[in-house]
Amino acid sequence: MPSAGLSPRRFTQLAALLSIFVLFTAQIVSALLPNVPVLIAASAAGLALDTYLQYRNPGLLALLGKVRFDVTVRQLLRDMLVLVGLLRIDGIDAASEQAPLLVAVCAFYALHFACQAAAVLVRRTRTLPIVTRNIDASALHLTAAPPRILARRQGHRLLTFSIPTTVGLLLTAATADGYWGGIGVGVALALVGGGTVYLGTWLLPKKRAKSEQKVTQWVDKWLADYRPTVGMYFSGGTTSAYQANMWLSTLSSISSTDTRPLIVLRERFMVQKIDATDVPIICFPKVSTMFSLENSTLKMMLHPANAAKTSQVLRIPTIKHAFINHGESDKLSSCNPYAKAYDEVWVAGPAARERYALAEVGVEDKDIVEVGRPQLAPIRPYAGPPTGPYTTVLYAPTWEGWDGNPGNTSVVLAGENIVRQLLADDGVRLLYKPHPMTGSVDPRAGAANSRIMAMIREANAKRSGSRPDAEAAAELVRRSAELDQLTKTAFRPGADEMERMLLQGTPRGDREAAIAEATLAWDKAYWASFPEWEHQIITDARPAIFACFNQADLLISDVSSVVSDWLSSEKPYAVANTSGMPEEAFRTGFPTVSAGAILTPSADGVPALLESVRHPEKDLFTAARAELKEHLLGPSDPPSSARFSAAVSALCTAADERRVRMESRLSSELPSPREEAAEETAQDPHEAEETAVG
Incomplete structure (x- = not known):
């Protein structure tokens, strides 16, 4: 059983690493005794475990690489221990059976390193100086990448191609017949040799990147x-x-x-x-x-x-x-x-x-x-107080930033109190969408974020009610597949930069409109797939923050651009003040919070805030939000898209005018060929006279 404070995942990882060392110890002891059954079991189990972890959890094995016990060292040690065991097993002739096996194993590793050198060269020759997308690059004659196991997965290649060697050597240990070891090593040599030759074809001019x-x-x-x-x-x-x-x-x-x-x-x-x-x-x-x-x-x-x-x-x-x-x-x-x-x-x-x-x-x-802000067009305007049994609250705190200011994010000092107050209200449905960089600088923010998520999951476990039928879940699956098909290019696992550039060379032309339509359908299916009483933790890219805006009746956030964007809806909002500043100074220093409620780290104002959302006559900031919206985002007429396009046209015109001025200035500074000839004549009158006399 894992000890307290040690997660099951961490316990499993430590157990796997310990198992590798235990199997090596067993292999060493059994090779020296010798004990053939233990040698066979330990060698086979060690290779199987190493191969499994290499494919399923390579990050764990990377820890061994940091102490210079990487995959090459581990497999070489494994093979050498089997050969040591063969030396001590009666019935196996060292000169006629073991020596050739040793030479063959050394040849296998020589070919492995040759293949690795070829892989490095191939990757370098396929690195383009410029990378593009949505541009037809057929003129560059791009080609598909070599198999990933040959070009990029050194550990996978070594362990996979070593399986015949290990099997053959262990059969030799069991039967005292070097024939099996020779077959196993021969198969491994054929695999790595053939793979190296095949990989080398990518060094030919037709498969290399252009200069x-x-x-x-x-x-x-x-x-x-x-x-x-x-x-x-x-x-x-x-x-x-x-x-x-x-x-x-x-x-x-x-x-x-x-x-x-x-x-x-x-x-x-x-x-x-x-x-x-x-x-x-x-x-x-x-x-x-x-x-x-x-x-x-x-x-x-x-x-x-x-x-x-x-x-x-x-x-x-x-x-x-x-x-x-x-x-x-x-x-x-x-x-x-x-x-x-x-x-x-x-x-x-x-x-x-x-x-x-x-x-x-x-x-x-x-x-x-x-x-x-032209991208705010999808945000729907305020349509009145919540009409259903639940008030949907979006808590979207920002991250902690680089300067260590406690007022940057509310997650550390106020997050748990805010969520606790919201979850205490049976009429609240909480949408929690933390900033994707939360915890990237301050570990306390990451820890608080994890505790908030645990609180929400616990609250969901205590709630019950009807859930959407299977058709709603199936509709979300269909919409997800449709959206993925539009937004993602399917690459095979071994695709490299050049192959991806080849596959992404031609744009669809109508993708933008199709994606917008598919996204709306996906959003509708997503929200319909959950019961209206269930709190949501949203950490994926979808649904986007604007889709969450359209679901929420109230926003609680920090001093961030989220508040400015939310104001386009004119819905109620609150900002957490964890800066230590008095409320009046906080409102003065940060104008974006002037039309919203201010929450202290204790979050005592949450019940009154919810009451004002459900009963608009108690909302003291309705007019202030409309005024602040125009102050922050500008007027609604002309629309933002028109103002943005006008700004683009104006700056392009300024660029054109500058080019004209520069060309005019250069043309005035550089004399024409006729003027140059006249200058040369004027500078050398004696030469002109001699020419005339002649």
Whole structure:
């Protein structure tokens, strides 16, 4: 039984590691005695356990690699111990049987290392200098990747190809006949040798990636044919893709004959992190290749986030740059001094303009453009108090941030109290959607998040009632399959970067509309698949935060862009104050909270908050929310989409005007050939006279 404080999963992992060492110990002792039955059992069990863990839990075996006991060392030790055992078993001739087996085993490992060297070369030759998506790359003659077990899975390859060797040697130990060991090692040699030769065919010119020069030329030609005008530039870590994904629908909506969008990435892995879209995607891992954009028709670049590599694209003088951010809040990160590096800073409404003025970070008012938040269109407006038996509350706290400010997230100091108060009300249905980065910096936030989830599961266990029929669950499965087919490209497990680029070369053209329709159908099926009384913990990408908005009657959150987005619905909301500031100072310092209730860390105000939601006449912030909405997000007329498109057109025009000025200036500074000839003549009059006399 696992001890208290040790989870079953951790106990199983420790037991597996201990079993590996126990089996090695048994193999050593049985080889020296010798004890043939134990040697056979320990050797076979060790290989079986190692192979199983290699396929099912490779992360656990990675711990052994950290102490230099990796898969190659383990399997080599396993084989050598069997050979040592054969030396001590009567009836097996060392010269005629064991020596050839030893040589054959050494040859097997030599071929294994040769195969590994070939795998490294293949991976390098298939690494493209530029990666694309939604772009026809047939001109590059891309090919499928080699089998994963040969090219990328060294441990899997070694253990799988070692099975015949181990079986043959153990049969030799059991029968004292070297014939079986010879057959086993022969089969293993054929497998690894044939695999190495087959893998080597990927080093031939037809299967190799084109050179950087040829790929760059191909990209330049594609850019000249496509003639992009508006790009979205993004660089970030593995968990930051949502910052770009929230702008995909807006970027797609501006696509037209005159406005052709493009997504520019810098990290290879990010190509697959971007959600389904028909917008062409180009990833420039190196700065040298990225400057193909300088000679393109690209006029402006949108930036949803600041990153270390952003400065590299800002060096391209032919492109105008606008910072659009990935959300607006009252946090200092929404007024980063880096923003002054852009030509313009696009914000939702007057509040952000005022925020930059107060922050004094160098962003001038003339460079700020109010465009609203066009991606908020799916959020439904307030339709009155809840009419059913349950009030749906969305608790969506943000993460802890990098600066250690206790006011960043309510999860640590107030989260459990808020959830406890909500769960105490039998008329509440809770939707808990924590930020995906919760606990990534402060372990306390991760621990509190886990306890909150446990509280919700426990509360669900105490509730009962009718559940949707099987048809509702089946409908969700159907809708999930339909949406996955639209949003995900099916890659085989061994697909590499080049193969994925080959499969994602041609966009559908109508994907955006199809995905929007399928997403709405999926959302409807998702909520219908749960009983109305059941609390939900939502940590997956679907349903999205806006879908949760449309289900909720009340939002409880922190100072974050979630509050600004929620205000577009004009529904009631509350913000947790864990900063230690008095309420008046908190409201003054963070304007986004001025039209909502403030919760202290003890969350004592939750019952009164719920009462105001159920009885709108007790809601003191109705008018304030409407006023704050316009202050934060700008006017409803013209709509945000129109204002955003107008801002795009204006900045593109500014880029065109700059190009005209630069071309005019260069043409005036560089003399024409006729003028050059006249200057040469004027500078050497004696030569002209001699020519005339002659």
